[in-house]
Amino acid sequence: MAEEKLTLIVTRQDSPESPEYEETFKVSYRKNMNIISALMETQKNPVNAKGESVAPIQWESNCLEEVCGACSMVINGEPRQACSTLVDKLEQPIRVAPMATFPVVRDLVVDRSRMFDSLKKVKAWVPIDGTHDIGPGPRMPEKKRQWAYELSKCMTCGVCLEACPNVNSSTDFIGPAALSQVRLFNSHPTGEMNKSERLEALMDDGGISGCGNSQNCVQVCPKGIPLTTSIAALNRDTNIQSFKNFFGSDHAY
Amino acid sequence: MENREFFYRRLHSLLGVVPIGIFLIQHLVVNHFAVYGPESFNRAAQFMHDLPFRLMLEILIIFLPIIFHAVLGVYIVFVAKNNVSRYGFFRNWLFYLQRITGIITLVFIVWHVWETRVQIGMGTEELNYGLMENILANPVMFWFYVIGVVSTTFHFANGLWSFLVSWGVTVTPRSQKIATYATLLVFLAVTYIGIRALFAFV
Ligand code: HEM
Ligand code: SF4
Ligand code: FES
Numbered sequence: 357m358a359e360e361k362l363t364l365i366v367t368r369q370d371s372p373e374s375p376e377y378e379e380t381f382k383v384s385y386r387k388n389m390n391i392i393s394a395l396m397e398t399q400k401n402p403v404n405a406k407g408e409s410v411a412p413i414q415w416e417s418n419c420l421e422e423v424c425g426a427c428s429m430v431i432n433g434e435p436r437q438a439c440s441t442l443v444d445k446l447e448q449p450i451r452v453a454p455m456a457t458f459p460v461v462r463d464l465v466v467d468r469s470r471m472f473d474s475l476k477k478v479k480a481w482v483p484i485d486g487t488h489d490i491g492p493g494p495r496m497p498e499k500k501r502q503w504a505y506e507l508s509k510c511m512t513c514g515v516c517l518e519a520c521p522n523v524n525s526s527t528d529f530i531g532p533a534a535l536s537q538v539r540l541f542n543s544h545p546t547g548e549m550n551k552s553e554r555l556e557a558l559m560d561d562g563g564i565s566g567c568g569n570s571q572n573c574v575q576v577c578p579k580g581i582p583l584t585t586s587i588a589a590l591n592r593d594t595n596i597q598s599f600k601n602f603f604g605s606d607h608a609y
Numbered sequence: 610m611e612n613r614e615f616f617y618r619r620l621h622s623l624l625g626v627v628p629i630g631i632f633l634i635q636h637l638v639v640n641h642f643a644v645y646g647p648e649s650f651n652r653a654a655q656f657m658h659d660l661p662f663r664l665m666l667e668i669l670i671i672f673l674p675i676i677f678h679a680v681l682g683v684y685i686v687f688v689a690k691n692n693v694s695r696y697g698f699f700r701n702w703l704f705y706l707q708r709i710t711g712i713i714t715l716v717f718i719v720w721h722v723w724e725t726r727v728q729i730g731m732g733t734e735e736l737n738y739g740l741m742e743n744i745l746a747n748p749v750m751f752w753f754y755v756i757g758v759v760s761t762t763f764h765f766a767n768g769l770w771s772f773l774v775s776w777g778v779t780v781t782p783r784s785q786k787i788a789t790y791a792t793l794l795v796f797l798a799v800t801y802i803g804i805r806a807l808f809a810f811v
Contacts, residue, residue, distance in 0.1 A: 433695060521704065524690040561611065565618035568689065569771045570704035572696045584774075585781055592777020598615065 367453035391438035425513030516573035529566030717757030766796035
């Protein structure tokens with residue numbers, strides 16, 4: 357019996373500056389294959405559908421269980437994680453392309469630095485380091501912890517930025533992911549102590565005011581993070597912060 | 610200027626409702642007097658015309674806010690990269706329509722102000738029922754006005770929805786859903802008032 361073959365059409369690019377092109381591959385099918393295993397098949401013997409020997413396809417992946425975000429790519433037009441995308445659930449031929457929001461490094465490898473820079477800009481952490489032990493922080497109600505856990509699932513995958521009409525090369529909008537992280541760290545009992553710094557970062561150019569409420573982000577986030585709820589809540593918080601900054605306040609920490 | 614974007618965007622959002630949205634409702638309600646006959650319309654229009662400090666009110670409540678909202682609005686329209694063909698979600702469509710109706714509304718307002726307020730100001734036309742009757746007697750113009758009014762009322766009502774988000778009034782998905790229905794009612798009501806007035810002139 358003839359071996360079953362998958363058709364994989366990959367959008368490739370040899371270097372950050374070179375033009376992109378499409379290349380078709382035939383991949384031997386195995387049951388329960390995901391996109392990563394299909395790509396791995398092409399690496400074993402990098403020959404395209406025309407029978408030409410080509411450079412092996414490059415991509416990124418780490419966890420293989422949809423928690424690191426590294427393998428995000430556009431699969432049949434939809435940005436998602438290659439590791440958790442099963443071939444059996446896709447229409448053929450399968451098209452894979454790098455996300456358009458980020459600069460391509462090579463083939464399917466993109467540079468998500470802007471997202472990590474955004475996290476630095478909004479101080480998406482709880483500062484506790486200092487010269488002396490500051491002791492244990494306040495406790496967090498269990499219900500709140502469970503709620504915050506959902507926000508903490510963000511893996512900086514970039515899917516929400518890819519789907520956002522306001523994240524593109526004409527704007528410097530920071531995007532939904534970093535906004536929601538501000539909500540997470542501002543809700544933390546210790547993180548809360550630096551609340552205004554994070555809010556002020558969101559009031560800079562390219563901050564929260566870049567959101568135009570298309571609400572695509574919340575529809576596409578693979579982790580089901582309530583991004584638009586976070587954004588609306590932060591709209592409220594930044595507005596209040598801006599009034600405090602303008603009029604002065606005894607509670608402007 | 611550095612870091613003025615937040616302020617300008619919040620101002621843009623506020624101006625869309627206060628005063629522009631308020632003015633829109635007032636304007637359509639005054640026009641609606643045409644339904645009760647030419648004298649009724651003329652009386653209502655004359656009342657607005659005779660308000661004290663009229664020019665000042667027009668500049669501060671109408672012209673400057675609309676110019677600011679429109680200029681920043683056009684900029685906002687052109688930096689978005691609409692993607693409804695890939696992400697055909699309800700809210701994404703409304704996001705797209707908000708931008709399309711913004712542009713239609715701009716064209717409509719410029720035309721409408723030119724052939725009414727500017728002509729009246731230059732003394733070439735008089736403010737009365739007959740002015741609108743003449744304009745709307747032309748079927749092309751009539752439909753241009755219908756599209757212009759619906760576009761404006763849609764833009765206002767959907768804008769009210771996003772105003773509530775921008776100001777952090779509706780935060781949860783449920784409150785935003787209720788606001789969707791509420792602003793739909795606003796759209797239907799304001800459109801009814803506006804369109805009914807147009808039909809009163811033909
Ligand atoms: C009668 C005239 C108008 C009214 C009553 C009106 C009202 C509004 C309102 C209430 C909003 C919501 C603000 C928010 O998102 O918080 C809005 C948004 C918007 N308006 Fe207008 N507007 C008018 C004319 C225009 C014009 C002429 C343009 C220019 C093309 C325009 C472009 C926009 C855009 C692009 C938005 C979306 C802003 C965003 O999502 O951040 N509008 N408008
Ligand atoms: S919020 Fe969701 S879609 Fe956006 S980066 Fe985080 S996990 Fe990915
Ligand atoms: S490899 Fe980590 S999310 Fe896919």
